[in-house]
Amino acid sequence: MSQSFDVIIIGGGHNGLVAACYLAKAGKSVLVLEKEASLGGATASQQVFPEYEARLSRYSYLVSLLPQKIIDDLGLSFETLGRDVASYTPDGDVGLFVSSDWNQESEESFRKITGSTEEFEEWKSFYTEVLHFAQVVAPTMLSPLPTRSELREAVDHPIWDELIERPIGEAIERRFKNDLVRGVVLTDGLIGTFADAHDFAANRCFLYHLVGNSTGEWRVPKGGMGNLVKELTAKAKSLGVTFITSTEVTSISADRQVSCADGQSYMSEYVLANCAPQVLAKLMQTLKPQALDGSQVKINMLLQKLPRLKSGVDPKIAFAGTFHFDERYSDLQEAYAQSAAGIIPDVVPAEMYCHTLTDSSILSPELAAAGYHTLTLFGIHTPAALFDRDNEGVKSEITTRLIRQLNTYLLDPLEECLAKNSDGSLCLEVKSPLDLEESISLPRGNIFHKDLSFPFREDGTPVSWGVETEHPNIFLCGAGAIRGGGVSGIPGHNAAMAVLTLTD
Ligand SMILES: Cc1cc2nc3c(=O)[nH]c(=O)nc-3n(C[C@H](O)[C@H](O)[C@H](O)COP(=O)(O)OP(=O)(O)OC[C@H]3O[C@@H](n4cnc5c(N)ncnc54)[C@H](O)[C@@H]3O)c2cc1C
Numbered sequence: 001m002s003q004s005f006d007v008i009i010i011g012g013g014h015n016g017l018v019a020a021c022y023l024a025k026a027g028k029s030v031l032v033l034e035k036e037a038s039l040g041g042a043t044a045s046q047q048v049f050p051e052y053e054a055r056l057s058r059y060s061y062l063v064s065l066l067p068q069k070i071i072d073d074l075g076l077s078f079e080t081l082g083r084d085v086a087s088y089t090p091d092g093d094v095g096l097f098v099s100s101d102w103n104q105e106s107e108e109s110f111r112k113i114t115g116s117t118e119e120f121e122e123w124k125s126f127y128t129e130v131l132h133f134a135q136v137v138a139p140t141m142l143s144p145l146p147t148r149s150e151l152r153e154a155v156d157h158p159i160w161d162e163l164i165e166r167p168i169g170e171a172i173e174r175r176f177k178n179d180l181v182r183g184v185v186l187t188d189g190l191i192g193t194f195a196d197a198h199d200f201a202a203n204r205c206f207l208y209h210l211v212g213n214s215t216g217e218w219r220v221p222k223g224g225m226g227n228l229v230k231e232l233t234a235k236a237k238s239l240g241v242t243f244i245t246s247t248e249v250t251s252i253s254a255d256r257q258v259s260c261a262d263g264q265s266y267m268s269e270y271v272l273a274n275c276a277p278q279v280l281a282k283l284m285q286t287l288k289p290q291a292l293d294g295s296q297v298k299i300n301m302l303l304q305k306l307p308r309l310k311s312g313v314d315p316k317i318a319f320a321g322t323f324h325f326d327e328r329y330s331d332l333q334e335a336y337a338q339s340a341a342g343i344i345p346d347v348v349p350a351e352m353y354c355h356t357l358t359d360s361s362i363l364s365p366e367l368a369a370a371g372y373h374t375l376t377l378f379g380i381h382t383p384a385a386l387f388d389r390d391n392e393g394v395k396s397e398i399t400t401r402l403i404r405q406l407n408t409y410l411l412d413p414l415e416e417c418l419a420k421n422s423d424g425s426l427c428l429e430v431k432s433p434l435d436l437e438e439s440i441s442l443p444r445g446n447i448f449h450k451d452l453s454f455p456f457r458e459d460g461t462p463v464s465w466g467v468e469t470e471h472p473n474i475f476l477c478g479a480g481a482i483r484g485g486g487v488s489g490i491p492g493h494n495a496a497m498a499v500l501t502l503t504d
Contacts, residue, residue, distance in 0.1 A: 013041025018492030045226025294445025
């Protein structure tokens with residue numbers, strides 16, 4: 001006889017945990033089945049370099065989209081920390097500095113790089129308009145989907161057309177003149193998304209990077225991303241959720257019999273898929289949805305010291321926000337064209353961020369006192385297809401290019417700053433899209449499970465939470481749902497609400 005539950009959740013990523021908490025809180029019996037030995041999926045903190053006590057956010061690293069309401073509803077003790085520096089972009093021997101509050105120093109930096117303050121004025125007005133959009137859209141995320149017309153009327157501003165109706169590349173090219181400034185703006189449309197600036201996939205990605213909590217501010221998870229998992233797991237356990245880890249679900253029948261690789265099977269009224277929609281399709285033997293390949297390389301690093309820069313800026317400022325390099329608009333477009341033609345880009349656009357400048361608690365006290373730091377590098381426009389032929393070889397080539405590119409801006413070469421393992425190897429871990437599929441089941445390494453979608457339903461389509469599937473008792477509760485991508489808990493919350501609406 002199969003054991004029976006009200007709800008079975010396939011996958012214990014953070015969204016699966018959020019859904020489990022809401023459902024258990026409402027009195028449902030919940031079973032979470034997780035393939036890996038540990039919970040959290042793409043939100044794990046791990047001691048990546050075993051000889052050093054540093055717990056890195058191994059995959060996702062910054063938080064913006066997680067609504068405060070979810071933290072409050074579930075009583076989580078999870079804090080995020082703001083950053084004074086928004087970004088720094090070296091350009092030859094100078095650099096573009098942008099503070100989070102667009103201060104005088106930022107204005108001066110724009111003037112030095114572009115020759116006037118025109119681009120700075122445009123920057124302020126563009127992002128003020130985007131903020132208006134965010135303030136309208138963010139509060140709708142935990143309710144059934146608004147229609148396109150409802151949301152457009154609520155926004156009631158020309159920014160709607162720039163972000164939704166026309167390719168984002170048009171707005172960037174019209175509003176900004178400088179190649180470097182244009183590139184910094186566009187990068188938010190390309191994180192984890194393999195798209196040309198004139199492809200609507202870039203609009204959708206841009207939107208998710210700028211609406212979080214009505215501000216679009218990206219904050220550092222105190223104690224690392226794994227802290228969110230720790231809090232959610234403790235909460236779910238206290239509410240009586242049953243967890244079985246190291247158990248891969250191998251099939252789901254339409255009448256919700258869930259079978260696992262170890263031969264066990266379980267029954268439930270409802271099934272929530274925290275795994276990607278492509279994985280769900282395989283488990284149910286239905287047609288796989290179309291999705292873009294993941295297109296990023298993530299490099300985790302531990303450093304003995306931060307490198308000094310040729311521009312003379314203090315490394316504690318340069319690396320405190322997002323450090324962009326080789327992300328000019330022309331670099332991004334050229335890298336996209338080369339990768340789309342199956343060639344490793346000559347210049348791989350990339351950005352980096354240092355967790356420990358904002359929160360050193362992920363380091364042991366000894367490492368923190370000795371001045372160690374972590375750096376996370378995110379290389380873009382490196383789609384999974386580039387790695388199919390020779391994953392290790394292509395990773396090595398891309399890493400070499402990235403370090404060479406980065407070193408052109410540094411006084412201290414990166415290799416001299418990286419911590420070393422006792423065998424002399426550098427503390428540097430490279431994850432390609434194929435590695436992400438292998439380690440955390442992200443199809444083709446797509447960090448959002450599948451392409452992001454606009455946060456509304458078309459006029460005339462049925463009322464929806466954005467989590468529904470063709471089976472009335474089976475819902476998505478992961479990044480692949482509408483309004484799903486990123487560390488947000490939103491699809492977890494919305495899937496739980498879809499079930500509770502049916503059972504109340
Ligand atoms: C390298 C990287 C960097 C990122 N950076 C950021 C960032 O800084 N900020 C941000 O907001 N987002 C970021 N993201 C995206 C974000 O992490 C994800 O979109 C989000 O965490 C997905 O959460 P989830 O719970 O929906 O799914 P997942 O975290 O993917 O969890 C799904 C779970 O399902 C399990 N599973 C899959 N198949 C099965 C099966 N057959 N049986 C049982 N279990 C199964 C998996 O093992 C996994 O634990 C990043 C992602 C990556 C990979």
